[in-house]
Amino acid sequence: MDPTTLSLLITIAKIVVLVGALMTAAAYFVLVERWIAAWVQDRKGPNRVGLPLTKFRMFGLGQPLADGLKFIFKEEYVPKNVDRWLYTLAPVVLLAAALAAFAVIPFGDTIPVDAGAAGDGETSTGSGFIKLLVAPHVDVGMLYVFALSSMAVYGVILGGWSSNNKYGYLGALRSSAQMIAYELPLGLGILGVVLMTGSLRLDLIVSHQADVGVWNAFAQPLGFVVFVVAAFAEAARLPFDLPECEQELIGGYHTEYSGMRLILFLIGEFMHMITASLLIVLLFLGGWHFWGLTGGEFTGWVDAILKIVILIVKTVAVILFFMLVRWSWPRFRFDQLMSLAWKVMLPLGMLNLAVVAVLNEPAFQQYLGGGSTFVFVTINILVAAVAWIVTALLQPLAADNRPRSVEKTW
């Protein structure tokens, strides 16, 4: 078999495994979400559905299957005045964009097929290295993820617009405004990391953190906070779920959707959350690195598997955090949401970028000499603390919308 065919087959196999795993993961995260929602409210949550047609309950682990079946068998109602073509296209766009982003996300370090033998390292065809990555060597990896996460907004806007519904359209409008506003802090958060690493490739960003031994979350706390907040907004999770708030917009852009089309939207949203969590872990929480357990270099198969496990554990922990925050924080008002993006997150992100840029200046690095990492971290933490307190005292989110001046003008 010639190398091209082999490479193609391997890539297809990777895609099949990845999509299958992600779909299953999304289904089970719905269950976890419901469990957490129940536990936080002192309830027990879904614990009845187990193996089909038997009495085994298995703590409700059969629930995703039942949920999926329910969605499949529901009537797929299409309202009369929708733009049918775009109406059908919208969920597909959303889910396709959400899934395609995973192509450049590494799920583990590069593994040499036989450790010690020199592979060429430049192919993924099994001639020397196994890469746990669908599309290796995409040097614009980070930009690609960025572009696709913005593409997903098209799905939301198309869905809201084509369904010819006020609530749907309001949700879509809110979504587009929110995405545009939070794309900037998200980018600024990433830019700091990229500046420090010197690469847009996610696997290189992780191995840089592993080499230095300090995760970017500690090296750039300000960038971390800005990125996490922006990631919450991008994934449209509470407290930033204004595009689809159930109380105000009865579901927002997917108000008019039902059956399989609705589940495509819902899975797409969960995919967003999984992508956001993976990015937080890869960019800021050291990816598959953990002190004392896994380093930057390949030491054996145990090490390779441990790295995958560590990455998954970290990602699941971040997702659980996402879910807990949902029940801890009330939703922002829309003007507060916008103020937070433009008046707080954007300046803080710029500040972080400026500090990282100055500290990464070769002349400065030379001046510091050996202890540069320690100084770097200290300065960044100090800057973060000062900036946070100054922002807090300025109170940019406080909005007074009382008609005090009305008497004077009348």
Place this chain on the structure above:
Amino acid sequence: MKADDPNIKWIEEPKLGLAGKMYLPLFAQGLTTTARHLVSKKVTVSFPEERPQIGNPLIYRGVHRLNKDEKDRVKCVACFLCATACPAHCIDIIATESPWEDREKYPEHFAIDELRCIYCGMCEEACPVDAIELTSFCDLTGRSREEMVFDKEKLLSVFDQTKDSEPMRSASMSGVDQPRGRDGGSH
């Protein structure tokens, strides 16, 4: 109502402290609260396996029963006060002449439509001889509407099932002496 309506009273909102302005301390506080609830004791009752705890069965308003006196006869004297008091008109009584010395009438037929009943307890209040009482049975099921119309035998059998767990408020027919219930004696 417009925003400058004189009837609106505007109240100064409380000033935020430094922790409130910093946002993160309060966020951590909220997260701790949810995390505490995450592991705290759950209030859910897994119904068919577990039974809900009814605080005081004597004042709970569940399925009705027709009480029996010490001679194992139905206490009811077919006075129709319960049927008159019933706001849902779910009590159906056919009275006939009593075979016993101590009363004139007794119910030949006594039926309560449990589906129509609103469990208000007015029948229990109205009864002069404490013959009809509401028990703490709350999970009532049936396969048809007809089955849910409880006749005299069924209502008497409810008494047989519950007489030990929920004693009658008054043992004798007159309903004034020997109050025995947990809330007995208060009136």
